[in-house]
Amino acid sequence: xxxxxxxxxxxxxxxxxxxxxxxxxxxxxxxxxxxxxxxxxxxxxxxxxxxxxxxxxxxxxxxxxxxxxxxxxxxxxxxxxxxxxxxxxxxxxxxxxxxxxxxxxxxxxxxxx
Amino acid sequence: xxxxxxxxxxxxxxxxxxxxxxxxxxxxxxxxxxxxxxxxxxxxxxxxxxxxxxxxxxxxxxxxxxxxxxxxxxxxxxxxxxxxxxxxxxxxxxxxxxxxxxxxxxxxxx
Numbered sequence: 001x002x003x004x005x006x007x008x009x010x011x012x013x014x015x016x017x018x019x020x021x022x023x024x025x026x027x028x029x030x031x032x033x034x035x036x037x038x039x040x041x042x043x044x045x046x047x048x049x050x051x052x053x054x055x056x057x058x059x060x061x062x063x064x065x066x067x068x069x070x071x072x073x074x075x076x077x078x079x080x081x082x083x084x085x086x087x088x089x090x091x092x093x094x095x096x097x098x099x100x101x102x103x104x105x106x107x108x109x110x111x112x113x
Numbered sequence: 114x115x116x117x118x119x120x121x122x123x124x125x126x127x128x129x130x131x132x133x134x135x136x137x138x139x140x141x142x143x144x145x146x147x148x149x150x151x152x153x154x155x156x157x158x159x160x161x162x163x164x165x166x167x168x169x170x171x172x173x174x175x176x177x178x179x180x181x182x183x184x185x186x187x188x189x190x191x192x193x194x195x196x197x198x199x200x201x202x203x204x205x206x207x208x209x210x211x212x213x214x215x216x217x218x219x220x221x222x223x
Contacts, residue, residue: 005218019138032211042117042213043156050209058210090156097209099163102201104156 003027006091006105013112019078020107021055023091031097032074034058036087037107043090049074050097081112092095114204115140119214127222130166132187134217136200145183146201146211147174156199159185 005024013019023032031050035043035058045058047066055066063085065077078085091105116139122127122167126132135147160167160174162183167174173188176183180186187194204210 005133040215042170042215043211044213045210049211065123087155092156098124098203098207101158103148104148104209107214 001059004103004105006089006094006108008108009106010109010113013081013110015082016080017111018028018057019110021054021082021089021091021110023074023076023105025074025093026104027093027095028105029069029093029095030071033092033093033094033102034074034076035071035090036060037090038087046076046089064090076100081110083112086112114203115142115212117200117202118213119198119200119213119217121217121219122215123220125220125222126190128191130190130221132190132194132219132221133188134185134200134219136183136185136197136214138181138183138202138206140202141178141181141206142202143207144203145176147183147185148199148201150197150199150216152196159198187206187219190221192223195219195221 005069007022032047034046043097044060049055049068067075089108092102094100117161120135147159173186198215199216201211
């Protein structure tokens with residue numbers, strides 16, 4: 001199994017509070033991705049990174065920010081959580097981005113009340 | 114941007130049956146991914162293929178680039194195969210970002 005760890009695995013938070021999710025990899029892969037999974041939708045890309053300090057927005061980036069200060073860590077921050085951000089969040093990694101296999105973390109279930 | 118459609122959305126079958134799940138996409142691609150997600154679980158990569166056929170145990174994936182279509186087959190299905198199967202393709206040719214189908218929920222009854 002690819003070495004990807006997401007933390008926390010579950011979190012309940014109140015509307016308006018900041019939340020940070022962490023993705024840690026031990027594979028030294030260049031690309032890292034944050035997705036959200038909601039009923040009726042396929043996985044949707046929030047942000048991704050193609051190297052240390054190199055990040056770009058995905059299709060549902062509003063309300064989220066990311067940081068990657070080390071190859072192994074990719075942080076997703078909800079600056080002020082809203083109920084619409086209740087979701088399951090998945091981190092993924094791939095070695096070269098295009099045409100390479102993607103490996104996923106176990107997911108983080110976030111509930112905003 | 115690529116559009117991905119999977120069929121069927123839900124599939125229930127008896128143990129031992131041959132299973133086929135289909136994926137169609139709209140824009141030419143360099144490679145297609147099949148993923149598996151067990152209930153409450155993480156997502157596992159099953160295949161990445163760009164042409165022809167790949168086989169891993171009882172799972173077989175095929176792709177027809179000209180017709181923009183891929184199928185995932187499961188032979189001698191087993192209850193442990195019960196999961197959601199997800200197809201993913203690049204947003205456009207060579208793009209490192211993927212577009213995902215909504216998944217096919219497979220239930221195998223003993």
